[in-house]
Every structure is written in structure tokens, then in C-alpha cells.
Amino acid sequence: MTDTEFLTRMLFEFSYWHDMQDDAFKPRAYQLAAESIGALGHEVKEAWRKGGIKELKELPAIGQAIAEKIDEYFRTGRIRSYDALKKKFPVDIYGLAHVQGLGPKHIRDLYEQLGVKNLKDLEKVLRKQQVRDLPGFGEKSEEKLARGILLMKRSTGRHLLGHILPLAEDIVTRLSRIPGVKQCVYAGSLRRRQETVGDIDLLATSSDPERVMKAFVHLPEVETVHEHGKTRSSVRLSMGIDADLRVVPDKVFGATLQYFTGDKRHNILLRERAIRQGLLLNEYGLFKGKKLLTCASEEAIYKRLGLDTPPPELRVGHDELSAAERHTLPDLLPYGSVKGDLQTQTNWSDGTSTIRDMAVAAKTYGLDYIAITDHTQSLAFINGLDEKRVAKQGKEIDTLNKQRGQSLARILKSAEVDIKPDGSLDLDDETLASLDCVGIAIHSHFSMTEKEATKRIIRAMSNPHVDCLFHPTGRLIGKREPYPLDMKAILAGAKKYRVALEINAFPDRTDLRDLHVRMAVDAGVPLFINTDAHDPEHFTLLSLGEAIARRGWATKRDIINTKSLNQLRAWLEKKRPRPNWTA
DNA sequence: GCCGTTTTCGGCCCGACTGTTTTCAGTCG
Numbered sequence: 001m002t003d004t005e006f007l008t009r010m011l012f013e014f015s016y017w018h019d020m021q022d023d024a025f026k027p028r029a030y031q032l033a034a035e036s037i038g039a040l041g042h043e044v045k046e047a048w049r050k051g052g053i054k055e056l057k058e059l060p061a062i063g064q065a066i067a068e069k070i071d072e073y074f075r076t077g078r079i080r081s082y083d084a085l086k087k088k089f090p091v092d093i094y095g096l097a098h099v100q101g102l103g104p105k106h107i108r109d110l111y112e113q114l115g116v117k118n119l120k121d122l123e124k125v126l127r128k129q130q131v132r133d134l135p136g137f138g139e140k141s142e143e144k145l146a147r148g149i150l151l152m153k154r155s156t157g158r159h160l161l162g163h164i165l166p167l168a169e170d171i172v173t174r175l176s177r178i179p180g181v182k183q184c185v186y187a188g189s190l191r192r193r194q195e196t197v198g199d200i201d202l203l204a205t206s207s208d209p210e211r212v213m214k215a216f217v218h219l220p221e222v223e224t225v226h227e228h229g230k231t232r233s234s235v236r237l238s239m240g241i242d243a244d245l246r247v248v249p250d251k252v253f254g255a256t257l258q259y260f261t262g263d264k265r266h267n268i269l270l271r272e273r274a275i276r277q278g279l280l281l282n283e284y285g286l287f288k289g290k291k292l293l294t295c296a297s298e299e300a301i302y303k304r305l306g307l308d309t310p311p312p313e314l315r316v317g318h319d320e321l322s323a324a325e326r327h328t329l330p331d332l333l334p335y336g337s338v339k340g341d342l343q344t345q346t347n348w349s350d351g352t353s354t355i356r357d358m359a360v361a362a363k364t365y366g367l368d369y370i371a372i373t374d375h376t377q378s379l380a381f382i383n384g385l386d387e388k389r390v391a392k393q394g395k396e397i398d399t400l401n402k403q404r405g406q407s408l409a410r411i412l413k414s415a416e417v418d419i420k421p422d423g424s425l426d427l428d429d430e431t432l433a434s435l436d437c438v439g440i441a442i443h444s445h446f447s448m449t450e451k452e453a454t455k456r457i458i459r460a461m462s463n464p465h466v467d468c469l470f471h472p473t474g475r476l477i478g479k480r481e482p483y484p485l486d487m488k489a490i491l492a493g494a495k496k497y498r499v500a501l502e503i504n505a506f507p508d509r510t511d512l513r514d515l516h517v518r519m520a521v522d523a524g525v526p527l528f529i530n531t532d533a534h535d536p537e538h539f540t541l542l543s544l545g546e547a548i549a550r551r552g553w554a555t556k557r558d559i560i561n562t563k564s565l566n567q568l569r570a571w572l573e574k575k576r577p578r579p580n581w582t583a
Numbered sequence: 584g585c586c587g588t589t590t591t592c593g594g595c596c597c598g599a600c601t602g603t604t605t606t607c608a609g610t611c612g
Contacts, residue, residue, distance in 0.1 A: 018584090025595060029584035063585045101601090103610050138603055188612090201612085227611095229600055234611090244612075246599090259597090264612080271596045276588075282597055 003045055007070060008038040010082050013093040017085055019104035027104075032061040032265070037070075042484065043515075048074050060318065092118040100148035100226065101141075109134060123149060151224060156240040158196040160477060162507025162544050164241065165190060168200050171219065171243070178215050180208040182250045187260035191312045193547035195510045196477065200243040201260050209247035216245045252284050254297035259283035261298075265317025266310075273305055273321070281305075313550040332550045337562045338542050340369035340409070343416065343439060343470055343502065343530035348393055349374035350382035352535045355393075355411065356400055361536030362409035369565050371414035371437050372397060373470075378418040378426045379443055387431045390415060394434065394580070401582050410565055412436040413582055416470055421445045423459025425466075432465035434580050437572060439502070441470035442483070450484035457485070458493035467572060468528050469494065471504040471511040479508065487516055491523040498575050500526040500560055503552075505545025506538075517552020526560050526571075 001009075015030035036059060037044055047055045048071065056067035069079050091111050095118055096102055110116035113134055114125045122145065125131055131142045168186045176184040181204050185191070188201030206212045213233050217225045226234040226242070234244045248256045259267065259282065274281040279288055285295030286304055294300040302309040307324040311332055314320040323329045344358050345351035351358070355372055362370045372393070375384040385393065397411045404410065414437045418426045425432070425440060432438050440460050448456065461469060472490065473482035494501055501520055504511045509532065512520065520527055529545035531538050549559060556562050560571055572578055 014584095023584095026584055028595075029586095032585080061585070065584055101610065105609060136603070136608075140602055144601085199612090227600055232599055232612095234600090260612085262612085264596095268596055272594095275594095275596080280597085284598095 003074070004037060004041050007044065007073065008034050009094045010069070010073075010079060011037060011066065012097070014082070014085065016093045016097060016104040016107065017089065020108040029061070029063075030066075033066050035265070036061040044070065045074065090117055095119050096122065098152050099145060100151055101144045102148060106137075109136065119149065147224070151236055154240060155236075157478075158198050159239075159241050160507040161190070161193060161195055161197055161510075161547075162541060164197050164200065165544075167237075167239070168202075171200070171202065174219070175202065175204055175212065175216065175245075178206075178212055180206045181212060182206060183253055185257065187257060188262060191261050192263065192315060193313050193544075193551060195513060195548070197241075199241060200237075202243060202245040203253075203256055203260055204245065204247045205250040205253050206247050207250075212247050213245070246283075248283070252295045254299075255281075255285040255295035255301060256283045258298045258301050261312050261315060263316055266315040266320070267317075269317055269321055270305065273307075277305065279305075311550065313547060314553070316551075330553045331555050333546060333554050333556050333559055333562070335543055335546050336366075337556055338367075338529050338546060338559065339564060340367050340371070340412075340561050340568065341531050341533060341539060341542065342371040342412070342414065342437060342468065342528050342561055343373045343504070344370050344533040344538075345374055345416070346372055348372075348389070349379070349384055350534060355396060356408065357536055358533065359400065359404070359408040359411050362539055363407055365539040365542075367409050367539065369410040369412060369568070371412040371439070373414045373416040373439050375416050375443075376418050376426050378420065384418070385415065387428055390427065390431050391434070394582075397582055411582065413580070414439060416441050417466075418443055419456060419460040421456065423456040425460060425463055429463075429465060432463070433576075435465075436578055436581055437467050438465050439468045439470045440466050442474055446474060446480070446483050448483055450486055453483045454486040454489050457490060461493050461497045461499045464497075464576060466497070466499050467575065468500045468502055470502045470530070471506075471509050471532070472501050473511050473513070473516070475509065475511055475513075477508045477510070482511070487519055488523075491520055491525050494520075494525045495523060500528050503527055503529045503545045503548050503559075504532050505529060505541045505543075505548070506532040507541065507544065510544065510548055512548070512552070514548055514551035517549055517554055521552060521554050521558050527554060527558055528561050529559055530561070 011030050011034035015027045018026035047059060053067045053071045056062055056070050073079050093107060096107050114130055116122050116125055126142055126146050131137050132139045168190050172184050172186055184204040187203050189197040204212055209231050217228050217233055217235055221237045222235045223238050224236040232246050236242050271281045279286055286293045286301050294304050299309045308327055308329050310320040310324050310329055346355050346358055347353060375382055377384045377386040394413045397413050401411055413435045417440045419440050419442045420426055473485055475482035501512055529549055531541040533539055
């Protein structure tokens with residue numbers, strides 16, 4: 001268990017504990033703190049290293065009491081008050097809370113009356129049918145808990161945005177065809193384009209909600225129906241993700257869309273703002289007393305509250321509302337702005353297709369140019385290119401560019417040059433100088449300290465031929481942790497050596513991530529958005545990269561490959577001449 | 584326990600669905 005996981009779990013268990021005691025407000029405070037720590041990841045420890053309790057208190061939702069707990073944990077490896085809680089209430093609260101339908105009050109009752117401490121105990125008392133006789137429980141709650149355990153065991157946790165988005169779009173299309181449906185969209189974390197999504201939030205308007213609900217719970221991929229109400233239903237789909245559908249009258253669509261786009265922290269801040277103005281905000285509109293002020297559109301609601309409308313990607317409950325109030329929200333990069341993909345692989349190394357096929361696919365997708373960035377010789381197991389093969393590939397690219405006509409994107413000579421453990425590169429400088437554009441990346445020796453990894457990358461960036469650092473943190477969501485990096489030092493190095501950082505759009509990478517994009521934007525470090533395409537199909541992933549850029553408050557100016565080919569060349573040549581430019 | 588256009592005290596988002604209840608508590612999003 002990582003530090004972050006422990007702290008999140010500890011805060012979550014305190015939240016539930018206080019809920020069991022019927023405390024009205026501490027549960028929420030601990031809940032928000034847990035979410036905040038979970039979202040910040042290793043930045044929590046960075047903050048603590050930098051300035052202890054004082055710096056921890058600067059983090060959102062962290063005050064004196066929780067900062068002291070975190071400080072105690074980093075200093076001693078323990079938290080005395082948490083140990084005391086576990087002694088007084090020796091229950092795996094966190095594990096039990098993941099069962100659908102099991103909340104703090106029932107966890108308390110199950111422990112106090114039947115001694116249930118963990119999932120195994122719960123399964124046992126359910127089998128013995130002991131739960132149904134407890135006050136507040138019955139036969140149905142027994143069934144519901146048993147079903148909850150089953151669903152939890154079969155759930156695969158959070159899902160990658162890139163895997164769920166196509167499914168959600170398909171479901172929206174099918175629901176839209178139901179007679180009586182006027183509008184149907186996905187909302188929630190999908191609409192915010194979070195890198196992972198926990199469930200699919202759907203919203204529809206219809207004059208006949210019950211008909212829509214019936215069709216929804218009977219979709220072919222529905223495996224279990226959690227709830228089937230008149231205006232809200234919830235199901236588990238066969239791929240292990242839940243989908244919720246809410247149906248409302250067409251005239252309140254704007255208010256409901258706002259409400260279900262969230263996230264939770266954003267909505268709470270917005271509703272608290274409404275209260276300060278003597279108003280009430282819910283999914284049916286903005287009200288003064290019983291009088292409806294507006295519900296027609298998201299924009300109307302934000303405007304009535306004195307705010308510009310933050311794009312969905314920014315609604316995370318940090319500082320977007322204060323920017324909305326001061327009219328300083330960024331002019332986000334529009335979808336479809338990227339003109340060329342500067343990281344693509346072919347069958348010269350580990351891609352599936354020829355250079356020509358990739359250039360055709362890119363053109364079909366609407367791109368003007370692509371860089372061919374096959375792996376280099378250190379990656380021998382996938383036939384990485386040495387200097388000779390780079391030169392040979394360059395000749396093929398020259399030929400294709402000469403005969404390309406209208407059906408191929410312009411092809412740039414490039415490579416995904418491997419960064420060796422000492423920070424040197426595995427192509428010689430002469431070869432690097434012959435390329436139109438040079439990307440570098442780490443592919444091995446991932447177990448480094450923060451200091452070593454940071455030094456290694458900065459040394460690699462200091463090579464005067466380098467233009468872009470690919471997938472800078474090396475993470476693979478759900479498979480590999482990012483190597484530890486001093487991101488501020490990396491950004492300073494990128495700025496000093498005029499190296500762009502990549503936003504890699506591949507679904508399990510999405511690297512840089514949103515927080516780091518925002519740091520780069522603030523630091524004035526230029527960015528590329530690339531798909532890392534290994535197949536012609538992969539160009540469709542570009543919009544995922546654009547989504548990350550938007551979540552990081554990036555504008556068109558921040559993204560180099562929104563430039564035309566000529567502008568790109570001019571940008572590259574500010575660093576060094578490109579004598580062999582193919583285009 | 585956190586936080587500040589209410590700033591070191593006094594507030595703290597809101598509603599649908601379910602099941603166990605006879606009017607509501609618990610859970611969820």
C-alpha cells in the first residue's frame with residue numbers, strides 16, 4: 001500500500017466512523033479530505049517535505065487536525081488516533097464500504113449485533129440468514145447485500161476514459177432513437193473527460209420517461225438492474241461498469257445537465273454560492289424561494305450566479321469558479337485543433353503498418369503531417385532502429401513525400417530515441433541532426449529515485465538536437481506507477497533547453513496528466529499532443545489528448561502541433577537548422 | 584473538521600430510490 005493509499009483509506013474510515021456516531025459534519029470533512037489526498041497523489045508528500053504541517057494545510061480540504069495526522073504518519077509511520085479507532089472498532093470499514101448498499105450505519109449495526117468485521121464475516125452471516133432479523137434489515141436487504149458482494153467481486157474498478165467513451169456514445173445513440181426522447185447525452189466524469197471513469201452517467205429528456213427507463217434496463221449489455229425508478233435507473237453493464245440514467249422534462253435540461261456534470265466538489269461550491277445569494281440550486285433549476293429563476297441552459301445558471309461558464313473539463317472544484325467570477329477562464333484549446341501527430345510507429349519497429357499506410361490514415365483523419373518515430377536500437381526486441389536503418393528509413397520517407405499527392409499527410413523524419421540510464425541517447429549526434437524532429441523517451445530502468453530520474457531526463461533534454469520529451473512520467477494506468485520526478489525541475493529543464501513535453505493520448509498512458517499540463521502551461525513550457533499511434537486506427541485517440549490539454553487549462557498557443565507545417569518548421573528552426581527538412 | 588464576498592465563529596448541497604416502515608432512515612450520486 002502506498003502512502004497515498006494508506007492516507008486515503010485512513011481518512012475514509014474516519015469519515016465513516018464519525019457518520020456512525022451521527023456527527024453531522026465531520027463525515028463530510030473527512031470525505032473531502034480523503035478525495036483531495038487521493039487526487040493529489042505523491043504531491044502530498046512533496047508538500048510535507050517542503051513545509052510540514054504548514055504546507056499540508058495549504059492543500060484543499062486539509063486543515064490543522066488532518067494535517068497533524070498526515071505529519072505524524074510521515075514522521076513516525078503511524079497515526080495514534082487511527083490505531084485507537086481500529087482498537088475500539090476493529091472493522092475493515094473500507095473493505096465493507098465497497099459493497100453496494102452498505103453504508104456506515106449498517107456497518108456499525110452488523111458489527112455491534114453480529115460481530116461482522118470484514119467481508120468474510122458478512123458472507124457468513126448472510127449465508128446463515130442472520131441479517132434479516134436485525135432491526136432495520138429484512139429479507140430484501142439480505143438479498144441486496146449478497147448481490148452487492150457479488151457485483152463488487154466482479155467489478156473491475158475504474159475504467160479508462162478511452163475504453164468507455166465509445167460505449168457511452170453508442171448507448172446514447174441507441175437511447176436517442178426511442179420515441180419521445182428529445183435529448184440524450186452523457187454527463188459526469190465522461191463529459192469532464194476524466195482520465196478514468198467510475199460509471200456512465202446518462203441524461204435524457206422525454207415526455208414519456210417510463211418508456212425510456214424500460215428500454216434502458218432492457219439494453220442487451222445490461223447484466224443487473226440496481227434500481228428501476230420512474231425518473232432514475234441504475235444498472236451494471238456486462239463489461240463491469242455501472243450506468244445511471246436520469247430522465248427529466250425537456251425544459252429543465254440545462255439545469256439537470258449542469259447538476260450531473262459535476263464533479264461533486266464543483267457542485268457543492270456552486271450550490272454554496274447560490275445559498276450565499278439567497279438562492280437554491282438543484283437539478284430542476286435555480287430558485288428564489290419557490291420561484292424558478294432559470295433552468296434553460298447551463299450558461300443561464302452560471303450567469304445568474306455572476307459567473308462565466310467553465311467548460312466541463314474544468315469543473316473539478318479547485319479554482320475554476322474564482323476564475324469564472326473574474327472572467328479569467330482560459331480560452332481552451334478547441335477539439336480538432338491538432339494539425340499533425342508527432343509520435344507514430346510503423347512496422348519498422350513495433351507498429352502494425354507501413355509508413356505509407358500511416359500517412360494515408362493520418363490524411364483521412366484530417367491531419368496535415370505526421371512524424372515517424374520508430375523506436376531505436378536499445379529496444380532490440382522490437383527491432384529498434386540503429387543509425388543505418390534510420391538513414392534508410394529517411395530515404396523511403398523522401399520518396400513518399402515526393403510522390404505523395406493529396407492522399408498522404410506530409411511525413412517528417414523522426415524517432416523515439418531511447419534515453420539510456422545515464423541520460424545519454426542511443427543514436428549518434430550526426431544521425432539526430434539529420435532528423436526533422438527528435439523525440440526522446442525512457443523505456444527501461446524504471447526503478448530510480450526521484451533525484452536519479454530527474455537528472456537522467458534533464459541530461460537527455462540538454463542534448464541540443466532534442467525537441468520533445470515523450471510520455472514524460474512513464475506511467476501505465478493500472479499497470480505501472482510513474483517514475484518519481486521533480487516535475488518543477490523537469491519543467492525548468494525543458495524551458496532552459498527549449499524542449500516540448502508530450503501529452504501522450506494513448507488511453508492507458510495519458511501522460512502528461514492534467515495537473516502536470518497545468519504546471520507546464522503556467523511555466524510557459526510548450527506541449528505536443530500525440531497519439532503514439534501503432535496502428536492507423538489510433539489517430540482517433542487525438543481527441544483524448546486534446547481533452548487532457550483542456551483539463552490542464554491549455555490554449556491553442558500552448559500546443560505546438562496546432563501550428564501549420566510551415567509554422568512548425570519555423571518553431572523547430574528557432575532551436576537549430578533543419579538542413580534535411582523533407583517537407 | 585474545514586473554511587472565509589458570513590474571515591477565527593457559525594455555518595456546512597440536494598433529491599431519488601429502496602426497504603422497512605406506517606412516516607422515515609439509509610444509501611447513493
